[in-house]
Amino acid sequence: MSRLPVAIDAMGGDRHPGPEVEAAIAVAQEDVPVLLVGDRPRVEAALAVAREQLEVDGALPIAVRHCAEAITMDDPPAAAVRAKKGASMPVCFDLVLAGEASSVVSAGNSGAMLACGLFKYKRIKGVDRPAIVTTFPTLRGSCCLLDMGANVDLRALNFVQFAVMGARYAAFEHDKERPLVGILSNGTEDSKGTPLTRAAHELLGAHASPDFDYAGYVEGRAVFEGKVDVVVTDGFTGNVALKMVEGTAHALGVFLRRGIEQSPLSRMGAAMMRTAFDEVKRRVHPDNYGGAPLLGVNGVAVICHGSSSAVALANGTRAAHRFAQRNVGPELAASLDRHAAVIAAAKQRD
Amino acid sequence: MSRLPVAIDAMGGDRHPGPEVEAAIAVAQEDVPVLLVGDRPRVEAALAVAREQLEVDGALPIAVRHCAEAITMDDPPAAAVRAKKGASMPVCFDLVLAGEASSVVSAGNSGAMLACGLFKYKRIKGVDRPAIVTTFPTLRGSCCLLDMGANVDLRALNFVQFAVMGARYAAFEHDKERPLVGILSNGTEDSKGTPLTRAAHELLGAHASPDFDYAGYVEGRAVFEGKVDVVVTDGFTGNVALKMVEGTAHALGVFLRRGIEQSPLSRMGAAMMRTAFDEVKRRVHPDNYGGAPLLGVNGVAVICHGSSSAVALANGTRAAHRFAQRNVGPELAASLDRHAAVIAAAKQRD
Numbered sequence A, B: 001m002s003r004l005p006v007a008i009d010a011m012g013g014d015r016h017p018g019p020e021v022e023a024a025i026a027v028a029q030e031d032v033p034v035l036l037v038g039d040r041p042r043v044e045a046a047l048a049v050a051r052e053q054l055e056v057d058g059a060l061p062i063a064v065r066h067c068a069e070a071i072t073m074d075d076p077p078a079a080a081v082r083a084k085k086g087a088s089m090p091v092c093f094d095l096v097l098a099g100e101a102s103s104v105v106s107a108g109n110s111g112a113m114l115a116c117g118l119f120k121y122k123r124i125k126g127v128d129r130p131a132i133v134t135t136f137p138t139l140r141g142s143c144c145l146l147d148m149g150a151n152v153d154l155r156a157l158n159f160v161q162f163a164v165m166g167a168r169y170a171a172f173e174h175d176k177e178r179p180l181v182g183i184l185s186n187g188t189e190d191s192k193g194t195p196l197t198r199a200a201h202e203l204l205g206a207h208a209s210p211d212f213d214y215a216g217y218v219e220g221r222a223v224f225e226g227k228v229d230v231v232v233t234d235g236f237t238g239n240v241a242l243k244m245v246e247g248t249a250h251a252l253g254v255f256l257r258r259g260i261e262q263s264p265l266s267r268m269g270a271a272m273m274r275t276a277f278d279e280v281k282r283r284v285h286p287d288n289y290g291g292a293p294l295l296g297v298n299g300v301a302v303i304c305h306g307s308s309s310a311v312a313l314a315n316g317t318r319a320a321h322r323f324a325q326r327n328v329g330p331e332l333a334a335s336l337d338r339h340a341a342v343i344a345a346a347k348q349r350d
Helices: A018-028 A040-053 A077-083 A088-097 A110-121 A156-174 A195-206 A220-224 A235-261 A264-272 A274-284 A310-326 A328-338 A340-349 B018-028 B040-053 B077-083 B088-097 B110-121 B156-174 B195-206 B220-224 B235-260 B264-272 B274-284 B310-326 B328-338 B340-349
Strands: A006-009 A034-038 A062-066 A103-106 A134-138 A141-146 A180-184 A213-218 A230-232 A292-295 A301-303 B006-009 B034-038 B062-066 B103-106 B134-138 B141-146 B180-184 B213-218 B230-232 B292-295 B301-303
Touching: A006 A018, A006 A088, A006 A310, A018 A034, A018 A040, A018 A062, A018 A310, A034 A040, A034 A088, A040 A062, A077 A110, A088 A103, A088 A110, A103 A110, A103 A310, A110 A292, A110 A301, A134 A235, A134 B235, A141 A156, A141 A235, A156 A180, A156 A195, A156 A230, A156 A292, A156 A328, A156 A340, A180 A195, A180 A220, A180 A235, A195 A213, A195 A340, A220 B235, A235 A264, A235 B134, A235 B220, A235 B235, A235 B274, A264 A274, A264 B264, A264 B274, A274 B235, A274 B264, A292 A310, A301 A310, A310 A328, A328 A340, B006 B018, B006 B088, B006 B310, B018 B034, B018 B040, B018 B062, B018 B310, B034 B040, B034 B088, B040 B062, B077 B110, B088 B103, B088 B110, B103 B110, B103 B310, B110 B292, B110 B301, B134 B235, B141 B156, B141 B235, B156 B180, B156 B195, B156 B230, B156 B292, B156 B328, B156 B340, B180 B195, B180 B220, B180 B235, B195 B213, B195 B340, B235 B264, B264 B274, B292 B310, B301 B310, B310 B328, B328 B340
Parallel strands: A006 A034, A006 A103, A034 A062, A103 A301, A141 A230, A180 A213, A180 A230, B006 B034, B006 B103, B034 B062, B103 B301, B141 B230, B180 B213, B180 B230
Antiparallel strands: A134 A141, A292 A301, B134 B141, B292 B301
């Protein structure tokens, strides 16, 4: 097992470096080595504060790499990665390339993470566009969705590759031996969807896969009932849909709290239900779903939400460490090779 | 006030004619006249059963128009409306055109409802594409979203017209004097979105409206926090997003029930919270949001979900009756006239 540390971008998240440093301590206590990349004085001060607050004594496998510059959320991704070569995020990728880190985790600019993945790691052979894959809970377990934001303008070829990559991801990350893959659509009939989804739907319907089963079009209800293991969509639709899901969950929580506050009986009932509420929160909270890996590049990069808590970042770091052990790239390339026929058909069609 | 009845398609919904007939009785008891359009023997039998079950005596303003044919959910919309001229849905529209009904409500094939609206009512002057508008609850009240499924392939011109129509709708249906309109996107920065959303975003940003304020791009969290009154999107994204929202709400309910079942204390707590739970359910249940009107045609048509309950259909019928009283068409046309400059700019751009 690799003892290389996970490089954590300590200048990424909205409230950096606090959550990044706490996440580093949490995973280091589980013997996952980490390398915090950021402004040394700030990172070390935050480390000292967090160690005291968390009452952590003794040596931990945490190192700090100084780096004063940062890519911000407002920076134009590709230009920023080119211009700010010494910023914490690209430096994390450079550390992987130099053999000093196993993988990268950042809660920073997700477009810049994609750009770093493309420029530094390069694409896996056979992948035209990498995708960001996210996992969310369903009534039967979990489901992964890609792309959740890397690509807005896609072709059927990309959908086919996303299906292949998503299926491999569901196999190794969620233990689904032969995953069921669906395309997100506005109805299940063949006539539904956009010209893009219809082209991808026809291609996946016409070519049986050696690695997964194709379920056709899926809608929201079926997705949350766990009827598929992988949902394929473009990055605009995927991102909009997931943020609407987050908004819904948040609003329902507030509605319920308001309802509870309206009577002493409800308040007492809610207190008695605390365990049940906590269990639901634990199950559905995005913090517990380990960040969103970038699939399709020669290296491990896990993207966390800008507002990530220490819990979310720790889960993202665990995921990065796990993928780095697994060496996923060759598996994805081999699976894409096994799908040469449908990929060739997609290329001819686009 | 018009005493014309609302034409209810009694062969539309998945479980017709039961919910349609019960909805008719509910609104007729409030003195809203209805005309049930469908297979007379089945409709009259269902009426007799429902009257007995609901213990309704005496005369009600309910009439039945016989019509044996139906458009099914699987029928290709435009072709079916052309071929099945005697089906219940197009007959409802014919009754409005003949001055025998004020408006149409159906839980049938929504594509066919759109086709009927286009072929029978025709578009309002100045509208290139009608849109289906839906209302959902937010933390501050309610918000409407269009398009929720009528149009998959759009231009910036359509987005601009949707913004204008949606704002008028929010004004008369939700009493928002000067609605705040946003475009659904994968981020709030100007660089986000698709080429289509960016074009619409620039147009609405550059031309101040006499009727509404433009809030820019919005994401799911802001939508449910009630930061805008109107959300504009294409029919594919809108439909996918809303079905993901429904799926989320359903899954959260199941997770919570599972949590409650795990201990007697939770079960007791849940019983004490019944009023709070019922209040949340009432607030967020789609049944209580009155169907989705088709905006942009010369007549009133309200589209209900295929699985609509009697409560949902009754709310849809009340909405249809209300719009028919209001005579919305000229208001929309006048508002579109007031936006001639931005519409001309959009046409030049597309």
